[in-house]
Amino acid sequence: GQNIDQPTEMTATEGAIVQINCTYQTSGFNGLFWYQQHAGEAPTFLSYNVLDGLEEKGRFSSFLSRSKGYSYLLLKELQMKDSASYLCAVRVRSGYNQGGKLIFGQGTELSVKP
Amino acid sequence: DTEVTQTPKHLVMGMTNKKSLKCEQHMGHRAMYWYKQKAKKPPELMFVYSYEKLSINESVPSRFSPECPNSSLLNLHLHALQPEDSALYLCASSLHSGGTNEKLFFGSGTQLSVL
Numbered sequence: 001g002q003n004i005d006q007p008t009e010m011t012a013t014e015g016a017i018v019q020i021n022c023t024y025q026t027s028g029f030n031g032l033f034w035y036q037q038h039a040g041e042a043p044t045f046l047s048y049n050v051l052d053g054l055e056e057k058g059r060f061s062s063f064l065s066r067s068k069g070y071s072y073l074l075l076k077e078l079q080m081k082d083s084a085s086y087l088c089a090v091r092v093r094s095g096y097n098q099g100g101k102l103i104f105g106q107g108t109e110l111s112v113k114p
Numbered sequence: 115d116t117e118v119t120q121t122p123k124h125l126v127m128g129m130t131n132k133k134s135l136k137c138e139q140h141m142g143h144r145a146m147y148w149y150k151q152k153a154k155k156p157p158e159l160m161f162v163y164s165y166e167k168l169s170i171n172e173s174v175p176s177r178f179s180p181e182c183p184n185s186s187l188l189n190l191h192l193h194a195l196q197p198e199d200s201a202l203y204l205c206a207s208s209l210h211s212g213g214t215n216e217k218l219f220f221g222s223g224t225q226l227s228v229l
Contacts, residue, residue, distance in 0.1 A: 033217065042118075042204065042220035043157065087156055101170055101220060104156035
């Protein structure tokens with residue numbers, strides 16, 4: 001089966017740095033995505049990793065270790081508007097001749113306090 | 115235009131009703147998706163269309179019937195739903211369904227309540 005784990009909730013302080021971890025056990029791994037979702041809104045794309053290492057995009061960075069089945073999302077200089085759910089999603093190859101499908105983890109609810 | 119537009123935003127229906135959810139994108143994407151999301155849960159894949167053909171059906175009950183009239187439009191026809199089908203239904207699109215780094219663009223969803 002496919003399994004993606006991330007913490008349910010995290011709390012951090014405005015201006016601080018927070019790291020949200022994601023571990024996965026999937027067959028046919030074909031890339032890992034991070035999405036942000038505010039309550040009642042659509043998920044929005046944050047970052048993507050398919051090779052090991054760190055990808056940096058402004059205040060957001062994402063890391064991947066395929067051998068460990070592990071990724072993290074690092075958020076720097078936290079702002080109140082960063083309070084949201086952060087979804088780790090793994091693309092897995094399907095049995096079809098297409099690239100596969102995106103499976104989401106449970107999401108981590110991040111609360112940023114003043 | 116980088117939007118995926120879903121209508122209606124909210125829908126209340128009885129268990130004997132027939133209704134349809136609509137999704138539209140004009141980004142030239144050739145893959146479109148339906149996801150279902152319950153409160154405080156992750157989105158769960160229901161269907162994938164690739165080049166207007168159904169390529170993935172995640173064993174969804176037949177009371178949900180998808181349709182892709184053309185590359186820009188995706189519908190989800192609903193009939194004889196159950197109260198447990200109440201959820202946020204998200205439409206998404208990507209350039210293709212085959213690329214490893216293709217991100218999904220999501221619509222704002224239709225919040226469905228089945229009474």
